[in-house]
Amino acid sequence: MMKLITWNDHIDLLENALSGNGVFLVARDEAGKANPMTIGWGAAGRIWSIPTFTVLVRRSRYTYDCLWQEESFTVNVPRGDDLAAALDFCGHHSGRDIDKAAACGITFAPGTQVSTPIIAGCALYYECRIVMRKQLEESAFSAPRIVDKYYHDDDHHMIVIGEIVAAYVDPTRV
């Protein structure tokens, strides 16, 4: 039984995961198949006076295509080293080439407020309805060191901001 929380409860768990093995971003493709991708960049916060989750997804990712046609996404945060092998797999293989969930034994469960599913076995979950998508480009940056470090080619990120419409934890894992 999941326990509903407010968006900033257990934010330390999110932060540790983002700066560690990563977390799963799930979005569905055109055929409705859910695709898990590992992300290390993201933020829960408050924008437009609503709780939001912001993700950055490079143009080259299959997830990028998914997020253009999806209305929602989920963010799935494992505890500690839980699901570490699956995070690694989903961060190095593309849903364009392989059914990643099947390949690494991920089990999906239905979302409660969105049609994008969640991943069983995580500790913390955010269900998000997409509010905004914005493609970044080099001219948007005023910090050359960021461009030099992260954008050697044209593979810029798209920023996607979703309203957190449900946040909850598995009480057995937090």
Ligand SMILES: Cc1cc2nc3c(=O)[nH]c(=O)nc-3n(C[C@H](O)[C@H](O)[C@H](O)COP(=O)(O)O)c2cc1C
């Ligand atoms: C720890 C980790 C964090 C990552 N963070 C991001 C991220 O924040 N944004 C991004 O676009 N790619 C990120 N990646 C790379 C994608 O997960 C990877 O390219 C993946 O294969 C894309 O899957 P897809 O093509 O199915 O969308 C990360 C990879 C790892 C291993």
